Amino acid sequence: MSIGSIDQMTAQMRLMAAQAGGVQGLASEPVAPGNQTSAFGEMLKNSIDKVNELQGTGNAMAKAFELGSEEYSLAEVMIAKQKASVAMQATVQVRNKFMEAYKEVMRMSL
Template identity: 35%
Template sequence: MEIAPLAMTPVSMHATSHLGETQEPKEVQSFGQYLTAALKKTNALQLESDRQNALLAAGRIEDVSQVVIAAQKADIALQLTLQMRNRAMSAYQEIMRMQV
């Protein structure tokens, strides 16, 4: 007698929800793609902050709050990137200390 393996069938919802559970699934990115996109966005925020600072120094910006907001966005993105790097390095070092 042959034993057939269990077939896992995905469960799909047929009702609509106002909470958004029934939306089509988005394309899943790999970790490398996600990290590359995050680094590009951080770089873009840094460049925008530099551009805003240059325009302020040239006297072309009247509202200083735009420059401050751009600088804060760039700083927060950079701090997050550094924390991610630190966590990844810490995890790597912990794995290297493991005895096999």
């Protein structure tokens, strides 16, 4: 995998993350070369925070439903739990791909 393809993949991931998570500015604003690490770190932190928020919301809704609250229907609870599950699975898959890319870069000889 060349550096150009890694940069292209990173740009595509930023665009997809911005579209999926509603993060504004990451996809349209160019990032200065020295600021790429902080922009990536911020995007990663925001994504993990969003997954955590989805899991918390799903758990709170499920607990309220289990305690007999009529605030949420079973369908709403199931959808919230499924959103949290899909977000977590996507996060794990992104982590796995980054780890594979990192290992491949580390195997490269200079």
